[in-house]
Amino acid sequence: MDLHAVDLNLLVVFHHLYNARRVSRVAETLGVTQPAVSNALARLRKVFNDELFIRTSRGMLPTPMAIELAEPVAAALDALHGVFNRELAFDPATSQRAFEIAMTDIGEVHFLPKLMHALGERAPGITISTVRNTAINLREAMASGQVDLAVGHLPDLTAEFFQRRLFRQKYVCMFRPGHPLDRAARATRSAKSGPSKATSVTREDFERSEQVMVVAAGTGHGQVDEFMARAHVQRNIRLRVPHFVALADILHATDLIATVTEKFAQRSAQHFGLRYVDHPIDIPDVQINLFWHARYHREPGSQWIRSLLFDLFSE
Template sequence: MGQPMELHDIDLNLLVVFQELLQQRRVSAVATALGTSQPAISNALARLRKVLGDELFLRTSKGMVPTPFAEALAEPIANALGAIHHTLNQMSVFDPASSTRAFTVAMTDIGEISFLPVLMRKLALIAPGVTISTVRNQSDTLRADMEHGQVDLAIGFLPDLKGGFFQRRLFRQRYVCLFRADHPLAGAGMTSKTFSDAEHVSIVAEGTGHGMVDTVIQRAGIRRNVRLRVPHFVAVGHILQTTDLIAVVPHAYAMSTLAPFGLISAPCPIKIPDITITVLWHARNHRDPGNQWLRQTMFETFAP
């Protein structure tokens, strides 16, 4: 790039265009988001390419793809713009008692069962005007939704979300076997053989990391007799209640279903690694007062 660059060499608006192109990947979408024309965005990109000495984005059938240099700039620029935004708005505060803000939180159906009853009782006391909407935390769309500000927080087992995100651990979870209280295995105990011989319901929660359960069991040389596969946990309690199927589930989910569905749990005869449940947020929301309040509320309520 030649001589060192000075701040007066670059227009801050060009960095805003750069960040939007990283997120939107299409000139037309960036123009809409910034309230300007496509030629204006193209002109800004041309100026930015000249200043930085790199193509930055390459046109493909799937939109504008960032070059390695642009990818290397992505996180530092996002952090810098976030810091500037925070500084310009540092007098803004978030008052939960009077706020009517609507937050969107990504979580699985297990998360809804585990977190929402307690969280909503607490919000009724400390933030009666705040509303919560939940969406599924599938990593293929979640990254873009959080980058664009459509999702404020994500909670769960999400090992695929790394670059550009902050995270904090809430707690660890072990997996257990779950089945009805009068199941034939209830008195016999769970061994590798009885586990293998039993009929299973397998939960394929895409994008959450829970798919590693099947991988671990296969690597242990155990062949499960899977009679049913479902994409979520919400119906598992109902299914186990009236069948001889068994399921491998996180401990928190098992504890929430034992009494309502007449189920019991047992340790898995296969060693399955514990999972870490985390709260994740995008760098763009790191200094947002409302986001800070919500995630701190989650930590205080659910972390050990």
């Protein structure tokens, strides 16, 4: 097939239809009529001699050929976008840019202190805003450039997005010093486990203890709660809260326990004197990745902030 025989605008329609799966949404995005999109699809079918998209009750579903074409078409459009929108080199030392990053509140606890310290040294004019990935349509916000990056366990961000692994999260059980679980764990504490880290408690001890649960649907932590439910873990939930911000204070003043990431537990042990043990439930680790939209893969500012985050937090 000769390129001169193909209208490259058709590939733009293909790319948007593959992601949106609805003719009406593509027409709205591109500022054209629905018949114009349908006409473009008809021409694409003729070019590739394939239906490409089949109309169903769930939208326009791609054929195997369309699935095979999706990645190279996206890469080609991204390359063209970079050519026609090339910017001057990004200078972090003088930049006044504002970056918006989607993360959870527990992500803020882990990432922001170190990130802001690094920015103070290397890029004093750059500002950061955070947004909850559950409070917005994250996919659309990142495609439009409203949100620059996302950090976390976000399995829905696949097509159109690049990702890079930062680290894996292990989950532990946390409680105040002197808690009955602390006394139970002390009996098996390893000599090399440190003052705030005991070895473990039993599943029976965990199920019997009163718990505080952080309700965090759509996050890696929410998936941990779903995993324990599927494993038929009997949790004695006394308190539900929508965020982690007050969790350490709550545990410090009560006999409640909580399931948290080991990184959060380490920080809580340091600042609140809390203790934590290996979780009695065999919870799978959660991988934390850095995500960005393909449209901004070669954008110099995005490249710089991504590189900084990876240098600071990758393990």
